[in-house]
Amino acid sequence: WPTRGLQVWANADYPKDAQRARSYGAVGIGLCRTEHMFFEPTRLPIVQRMILAKSDDVQKAALDQLLPYQRADFDGLFTAMDGYPVIIRLIDPPLHEFMPDEEKLLEEVITMRVKGETKGLAEKESLLEAIRGLHESNPMMGLRGVRLSVEMPLIVEMQVRAIFEAAADCTLRGVHAKPEVMIPLTGHVNELKWIQPRLERIAKAVMDEKKVQFPYKFGTMIEIPRAAVTAAEIAGVAEFFSFGTNDLTQMTFGYSRDDAERNFLVKYVEEGILPKNPFQTLDQEGVGKLMKMAVDDGRSQRVDLEVGICGEHGGDPASIEFCHRVGNNYVSCSPFRVPVARLAAAQAAIKNRK
Incomplete structure (x- = not known):
């Protein structure tokens, strides 16, 4: 990693976002949300058919239709970020x-x-x-993220095939693709042990089929407190961590963000119960402590563990300084916040020079 300290990456779901981020100086994509690609009008009926499928054959037929769309999406992202890493999060939201x-x-x-x-x-x-x-009674804590991958593995198997076929095609064209596959919402290392080898087999199979090699990683999002507390075990499987600080804040405080911001959070800040809205500026004493523990424990198991954040805090200067102090490699924010984040990262590096 370069000695200038914290890097600034960007969250981008489409090639145009990636191009904008790169023009602002981002040196990676820290979060591509694949489900946003599913909502496009041409694809949604196929997605719905896949969800409603009564048999694996019907589901697989729908996924086979989705694969070329996803492959084209990823090809565009890798091309836009030629030479820089692109973290692609596998399907996360509940199916409803x-x-x-x-x-x-x-x-x-x-x-x-x-x-x-x-x-x-x-x-x-x-x-x-x-x-x-x-x-579901509580979809946020229900069948989503890695749980959905375990329950319906064909979906993420299609996504990983699309990612690696796109990366292989790019590599053969002379574009330096660097895919990093992110498994969301891990709470127990055994979830990764169950799903990751299946996905790695597909990755290797595609590279064999296409007779091409390129660098890649498999990692996970740390957004459940239990994942932060058991980071050493998780780092035995995951090659990178990305803190999903929005969900990690919700689950650590026991707040539903929408309800908290609509009801009591403003008063909590006005009355000094909380110093700031923890969804805008990272809560360093609670959520931050979990993050530091996860970074230290994760690197005790895997020295070269890549660590970043991809929640909204990635564009907040105070949160960026904290990420620098705990040893993150990068922060990822929306493309428009990249210039502000770069300035904050540079200031953090100067302020915290040893």
Whole structure:
């Protein structure tokens, strides 16, 4: 790593974001959210078909249709970031987010029944039933992240194949692709031990098929307190950590961000109960302590462990200084915040010179 200290990477889901970030001086992509690519109008029906599939064959057929789209997305990102690392997070949100709104669909079904319209009614009714089947009491802590990968491994297997086919194609064209595959929401090392070897096998198979080699890493997001506390074990499998500081803050405080910001957080800051909104500036005494523990314990197991953050705190100067002090390699923020983050990283390096 360069001696100038903390690097600034950017969060980018599309090649145009990556190009903008690079023009502002970002030297990597710290977070590409693959699910955003699923929401595009041409793809959403295929995604829904994949979710509703009653058999592996039907699911695989839908995933085979999605693969070229994902491959093209990743090809664009690697091309834009030629020579720089690109961290791609595998599917994270709960599946209901990809489905139509339940209340709206129910209204449509009721209206059709009242009017006696039968064309398309059966399809809407079965869709409604499927959406109800996906309902969770607390989706944020439910079937998402790595749990979804364990439950439905075909999805992430398709994503990893798309990532490595794109990286191989780029390499053969002379573009230096550096994919880093991020498994989200790990809470126990055994989750990684279950899913990561399956994905690594696909990575190696693609490189053998294409007869090409390029550097790559598999790592995880640290956003559950248990992952931070057991970082040494997790670093035995993961080659990099990325702190998802938004979720890590929610789970450490026991706050739901939306509810907290809407209800009591403003008063907490006004009354001095909290010094700042912990979703804007990192809580160094609590969340920060978990981060420091994870960095130290992780590197005790893997000396060259790459560590960064990709939550909104990546663009906040006070949080950036803290990341410098605990030994992060990079912070990742939105492309527009890259210039501010670079300045803050330089100031942190000067201030904390030993």
